[in-house]
Amino acid sequence: MPRVIVDAMGGDLGLEAVVEGVARLTIEDNDIQVVMVGDADEITRALGEQRVDPRKLQVVHAGPAVAMDENPKQALEERPDCSINVAMKLLAQGDCDALVSAGHTGATIVAASHHLERLPGIRRAALAAVYPTEQRHGPKEDPFALILDVGATLNASAEDLVSFAVMGAAYAQIISDNTSPRVALLSNGTEANKGTAAIREAHQTLLSHPDIHFAGNVEGLDIPRGTVDVIVCEGFLGNVVLKMLEGVSEVVTDLAKDAYARKFLWRLGLTMLSQGLRQLRAMTDWKQYGGAPLLGFDKVIIKAHGRSNARAIRNAIKVAAKAVERDLAGRIRDGMSAVE
Amino acid sequence: MPRVIVDAMGGDLGLEAVVEGVARLTIEDNDIQVVMVGDADEITRALGEQRVDPRKLQVVHAGPAVAMDENPKQALEERPDCSINVAMKLLAQGDCDALVSAGHTGATIVAASHHLERLPGIRRAALAAVYPTEQRHGPKEDPFALILDVGATLNASAEDLVSFAVMGAAYAQIISDNTSPRVALLSNGTEANKGTAAIREAHQTLLSHPDIHFAGNVEGLDIPRGTVDVIVCEGFLGNVVLKMLEGVSEVVTDLAKDAYARKFLWRLGLTMLSQGLRQLRAMTDWKQYGGAPLLGFDKVIIKAHGRSNARAIRNAIKVAAKAVERDLAGRIRDGMSAVE
16 A cells, blocks of 8 residues: 655646545546645545545645745745655655655755755666657567656766666566666767766676666667667757757757647648647647656655646556555665675 | 859758759849859769859869768868868868758768868857747847857857857848847846856856846747747757757657548548648758858858758859858958856
């Protein structure tokens, strides 16, 4: 019976979207228990408008979220009652197994670092993102792959990159039922001698890891193609790559809108293609895939996108519960103990 | 009267494409002189099939090109008569002003480093790429922007990034008639304190440069949008970004082909949209923009894409001639002398 803490504050769409997602989950067929952390009055009021199973739900009061323009370290120091801090403390106390938040990413990372233990051998936590690819992945033929770190680690060492590979493989196994996900290092060439010193050293270590299906280096071309299941890079690079994918998706949408507005013939053509475009959009809308895991701690943490709607919140909680049930932390522990 | 050396060997489409592009240029209204370097017999034979103005053309014999799978340093040592080496030596001797090659990128960079002088203050040459953007740029409303370095410089220092900014601004001025191109550093956040130590330090230096319109930091999102005219980053990152753009373009083409094949209604829709799609394709086909300049030397060097056809070769030579006429090297010298 997985117990998942949900930070009710801080999502761009407001507390109502989070409450609706949680309520929907409680009346579905599952054994997930949810603890919602946030303004108790507001949560209660919002719950009143939803169909909900109260036996699966608990509410813990907390103050407002860390705002997007706040410095997370400072905010957490000045307002220890902010929702992510209260939620993370609760998670650390051990009754619960996982946490989902659609709030400030930096604040989630800082709060996790304050309150949780890192797994053995993990020097730095990593934020991983699921993104759409042309090729399909795993036995379920998922149209997405995993890339990490997309947080803000600068100057990742070879050891960091190896631990990212271990964590990414463990997470891909869980979400894609993929027993042996292909893992690669992102570099400026496929040869083993390409890239920074850290990449070259991590390459050698990963070649000898007994449990990782290491596919060597991949290049920028391989990101949208989806040649491998897990792409490993330092956070600075991953951040640029992920935002660029987001930008490309926005530009394509803009261009389609522009074509729609400009000519009757184009409008007609787009209407005929609407089903195909919907499929394309579904493929490029990675927000549906349940959020980004923050990997490296002894508890499961899922960072849902700020713009998550009720369905996205529900998906994120289900992914968190799945990661608990399939023992994400244990898999990472095993993978790290096999690093030479 | 600009004199441009053209490496006739090494393009993926063979010597014929290069010869056709050169021949076409000679019969147009311009005063560009071309020196073709390569297998003299083959060039002469290929020229026989073209309409050409022989007064604008000279041929210098050389051996075969460096092959794509060769190590460029080793190849240049073992075969000093290879076309790029002969062409670069000729360029260094001073009769000619610029060089265009569709051959091995690494070999072009190595040969330039052997034979040419770097401009004052330039520690490392940079390869810049023109890529398509949503927003338009400069008085000609060009649908493309510049990104550099996309070569293979690892660990660019703050000084390197500043020199890339100066060189990128100079080149954008020339190709886009843009007197004050907006230049930005690629980072993981727009704030001045984001990014590596080198990025933060370069940020401060660029703020005080009198002639550079410095727009601060941009993020991955801004690459496809084209928020600025010139994006500066280290070569490793630029390489990943550029290959990723190429990959996205290929994936979109694949998806459109797939939609065309699958349903009659979709095929009809795509046909109605064909004019719009042609515009989109033209926008995403950055190969038409004349190639990538290798910046930092006292001569103009344009690396045309390996798959350049006759039109692309002609465009690359015209761009090279324009950079000579507008004194690219002088502009870079001025920009570097203003760095504090």
